Amino acid sequence: MLSNDIYHHWDFNGASTALANNEVFARELQRSSNHACVESSLSGLVLSMSSYVFLSFIDESIWLASKQALCMANAVLPSHQLPPQLAALLHPSNLPHPHSLVKITALGEAPPLADGLKFELHTLPVDAKAIVDGDTVIVYVSTTDARESSRVPQEVQMAVVERNGALYEGNYTKADALHKRITNAGYRVLRINNEDILARKYRIRLRGIDAPETSMPYGKEAKEELAKILDGKCLKILIFGEDRYKRFVGDIYCNGIFVQELMLKKGLAWHYTTYDKRLELDKWEKVARAKRIGLWASSNPEMPWAWRKNRREHR
Structure with missing residues (x-):
């Protein structure tokens, strides 16, 4: 099945594996397209491509790998054989543009800053319901932020990918459970301007x-x-x-x-x-x-x- 072959080849720790596996990805897509029933492999394909699209927000080299993989998918799987949701997901134009991406910075101690300043945050729009009282507020910072991008735990990344697959399949109970796992880890998927954004709390x-x-x-x-x-x-x-x-x-x-x-x-x-x-x-x-x-x-x-x-x- 496409699901196992692609999903288990993905390495969340670096983009080089994604680039190397495009050949594997193309071969498995071709094999899938030769099946009498292409739909039998669609769930695995959605899960795989969701991981590409989500991680594209984190690193530009993954964006390049994703672009190549999406082009391969479009070349091998005729759009008329695909459900509309999957055809939209696989279209290269729907991949986030590089101008919105940031390079992953190495983990480590930041250089000392004057006057005791530790670091700076730039938040997503604040919800009035997040005001606790007159001197406390809960805010969210996008994981595309330079400081946040390298700090997203692997289990949170995996939960986001699995949640995307569950939403596509219409399994909202599973999607809700996965989002609870994400929130328990100190993150949340926010819907802003018709876009899902993973953010840290x-x-x-x-x-x-x-x-x-x-x-x-x-x-x-x-x-x-x-x-x-x-x-x-x-x-x-x-x-x-x-x-x-x-x-x-x-x-x-x-x-x-x-x-x-x-x-x-x-x-x-x-x-x-x-x-x-x-x-x-x-x-x-x-x-x-x-x-x-x-x-x-x-x-x-x-x-x-x-x-x-x-x-x-x-x-």
Whole structure:
């Protein structure tokens, strides 16, 4: 069967195997086309080509191998013998273009960056439902990103390929189970502009501010304001570390605007001086205090770190 011959030849660790196996791929396609019933091999073909198309987003050399394989498939299997979904999948024009691809970078320690900056994230559009509260948000970064491309676990890659095959076959129960495996590993397949994108999940704590907890006065307003700022936007996030709750601590920029500055000036957060000594944040908080904006309309608003401490002590 085509499924076994092709699927077991695939090597997720490098594009050279994909290039070398195009000859094998062509031979097996030819053998498949000689069968009285081509449909008997279609499921394996879909699974194989799904792996080519998916991994094309990760490395340009795999894109070249994929292009060759797709051309072979079109030459050997007449389009009139194929279901419309498979004919579309096998058409070379549907392969992602190289301009959207990135080269895989070697794993290893990044060079030291100034001021404690660890790395930078560029996110996919944020969903308002991903706003946890006024200082925490869940974001997703595409695995085509230069930093992410070399870090996708092999088991996640395999699950994505198997899920594509299950969706083609209409086995949605299996597809859902495979997507759960993907999400449990910290990834998700997002549908954006009619395109499936594999993305890594990050839980971000806004650096240097502390917003009221959701059940505190102005907690709901802080969450709603952050959602209003971030909803549907792609963000640049500078990551400086990780807190004890495994959240990445970072500065968030939305369309060039520093989000922490907005939250402080709107009176919906404190400058968290225990962990941050930046004078600008202190100045922005004082501006809101002077104008009695947001939570500063109250004469003595309770500080969220004191509120959390009281909650812990009275459990």
